[in-house]
Amino acid sequence: MSGGYVLYGAPGSGSVTVEAALTLIGAPWRLEDAASWKDVTDSAEMARVNPMRQVPALVLPSGELMTESAAILTWLADSHPAAGLAPGLESPMRPRFLRWMAFISAQIYALYWVRDVPGRLAEGAANEALIKDRTLARIADCYRVMDAQVKPAGRFLLGDELSALDLYLAVVSRWGPRRKGFYAAAPGLAAAVRAVDSEPRLAALWAARFPFNEGWEG
Structure with a gap:
């Protein structure tokens, strides 16, 4: 994995869950921040990144864009199993x-x-x-x-x-x-x-x- 993650977010928004996961994982990441979720909905820059004009939006080190917080959290947990943020595929949980x-x-x-x-x-x-x-x-x-x-x-x-x-x-x-x-x-x-x-x-x-x-x- 080259480089780090780029997360688009806003204080108090759903992006904070992803920020928390990245903090616990300890992988390199950078935050592109808006003042609030309301600013995101009116942002031309956010529309370019995510046409839904919503955060979180996560750019992976590969350049692939992920949106939808549940998908992002699950992918991060599975990609960094040492952090213990999700049960493994074989776990009964x-x-x-x-x-x-x-x-x-x-x-x-x-x-x-x-x-x-x-x-x-x-x-x-x-x-x-x-x-x-x-x-x-x-x-x-x-x-x-x-x-x-x-x-x-x-x-x-x-x-x-x-x-x-x-x-x-x-x-x-x-x-x-x-x-x-x-x-x-x-x-x-x-x-x-x-x-x-x-x-x-x-x-x-x-x-x-x-x-x-x-x-x-x-």
Whole structure:
């Protein structure tokens, strides 16, 4: 592998999960940063890199572009097995890892494209408010489904080792309904995301990219 990774991201966005994974992996990488996810949607440069105008977007050392956070995290974990961020192909935990990575991506993360700018799909303040209320309820319901079916077998979701799945859930669960809403819907998963929050290897990253400011839990 020649050179390093180039990651396009923004503070507090889904790119922070990839930044966390790259930090734990220890591979060389460089951040092309936007001020916020809102700036990304209006950026001609981002449209050139990723026509969907979304982050994260990761350029591999080969020059290949990857988008979609679940795909990026899974590929990074599989490409750097020494970091221990995903169960191996022969592990009995592999199906569980893939299932919930895809679940977070498809059932929860995807709703924020609607929720963040409801005017994309609705016209008028009343309709936009309805979309925000119903997407919030749907997200909470998805967390309840996870809580009922994912029974952490250790300190983290898949055992005693931190995985990309833990990183993914820890970041996404900080968005609406924010952590207090997440804890209420998924109390059985609370300890795992708190363990990610307190991971010493990520302390500097959280402080710089998604700080635990007063009232951050909601």
